[in-house]
Amino acid sequence: MDNRAIYTSLKTGKRIYLRPIRPQDSLRIRDTIANLSEQSRYYRFFSGMKKVPEPVLQRLVAVDGVNHLAWGALDLGEHDLPAIGVIRVVRDPESGVAELAIATLDAFHNTGLARILMAVIICDCLQAGIDTMQANVLAENKKARALFKTFGGVCTHSDGAYLTYTLDVAKMDALIHGVDIPEAVSDVFHAFDRFNAYKPRLAG
Template sequence: MARDILIETLDGNRVRLRPMVPGDEGALRHAISQLSSHSRYLRFFNGAATLPDHVVRRLSDVDGNKHIAWAAIDESKDDKPIIGAVHAQRSSEEDKRGDFSIGLLDAWHSKGLARLLIALLAAESSKAGFEELIADVLWENKKGRALMGAIGAKSMGSDGSTIQFRMVLEEVLSKLSEKHISPAMDAVLIALEGDDFFESAA
């Protein structure tokens, strides 16, 4: 079974979901440059037009164990650009807790992609030994806070500017599996039921 899934968004766009690989660094850098300054601020807490190379390099430096990431690809474009990505990162293989982040190009918001990417990330991270992920969300990021609530993440408190959410992966997967959110989510959940899904080559 291939590790990529071709789905249609809620409005009919064809998107491929696949694991991110180190070779995606250039495509990821381009995707970040396409974010609006406000979206870059909400995602990176910094609205600068470009990010330091070491930040982009860290985001693309995936190993399938300490750093797991999935990308969404626009299948309608010849160059198949990255339009979104979700990450789970931890400092060592023994850590059960990691850091969570997600970003989508502005034009692809509210199309159901975030939950699809989170389901894939949660399933693979759980298989790799993660038990929970921590997400820091700016108070002003209403959509981000709503997403955390929708997937069952719980607030751990606030420092005044950000809210920290705890995502227990088993609970997140249960939340995303409890009803038919969309045909695309059904396709993702069916793929995740395959015993060999995460053993297949990317």
């Protein structure tokens, strides 16, 4: 089991706990999707479905740490640690390009959570050897488009309603290190430094 853990705080001061998604998180992910607003579900899944089909849910938690990376942000202020945001990439073994998807509960928009999750997935992709991400987004989803542009995303395909942004992971890493780094993002970097330092001891 991947036991990496990151503790930090949002802009609001709320404490959160970040860790990789596990197979036993299926109920937690189901509840998170149900708690998204209809618009947020539509933006994330291109569908307003409130209940995710079981096969889809199982794919969402089938994380292997190589071609499928996923992290959840859990609310430490609640006894059952609900997931308030999830980010994932799924790499195509042939092309090497990983599809990126991110969703946060509506109550946590504009709290810095999306940027924290992006920092986590950038660090994890660098470790996993993922060089390029692509994100499919609805043209009307202005917040997601702005987020991807902030990280150097370039629109490489458009059919009107849907856009595809391509992101270079090394460029994303340089951009997020090249700004006034929020304390929460700094917590992510420090945590991955610890994870990397611990690897040789695990192997030895």
